[in-house]
Amino acid sequence: MMLDLPTPIRAYFAADAGNDADALARTFVEDAVVVDEGHTYQGRAEIKQWNVESSAKYEYTSEPIAVAKTDDKFIVTSRLVGKFKGSPIDLQYGFELQGDKIASLEIGP
Template sequence: MTITLPKPIATYFAADRADSDAIARCFSEDAVVVDERHTHAGRDAIRRWKTEAATKYDYVSEPVAVAREGDRTIVTSRVTGNFPGSPIELRYAFVLDGDAIARLEIVP
């Protein structure tokens, strides 16, 4: 099934297959990411977060559903890789600011 994602979110999932710099460019300068109960504020912190995750695990994230909840775009993605619990479906809650991501929360 093909789903249509808003451009900044589609760019994020494409960048997730590239590198940490590509991911960081998807976010506004003062963006926030919350993942595994840790908060990463600003592009530099987001770049470090993605670098650390990529160092620990090899994974692929495939969006399978998208919905709107208020100002958030919720993407359900099937994540498969070499981490405990794989595969898993995660919810990515995005808040956009124009063509950039202002906030992202990732939860099971």
């Protein structure tokens, strides 16, 4: 299913699918924050490292299947399939944008 995602969010998922941690990090503003699995990552360098480690650990694919807009966030539901207990699982990605970049991302059930 093709979703109508804002450009930086579409670029995030494309970079993730292509295992391109550099491109993924560039979808964020310099001081962006990512919260995933109870950990907080700040800045492009930490976000890049988080993506590299998560990709290697879980060997996952992620397919956005739904999107909703709240006042200040885009909530994307994505189906993850990989090497982890409970696979496949649908996770919520809460994106806050700043201009044409991602300012924050929170991932959870």
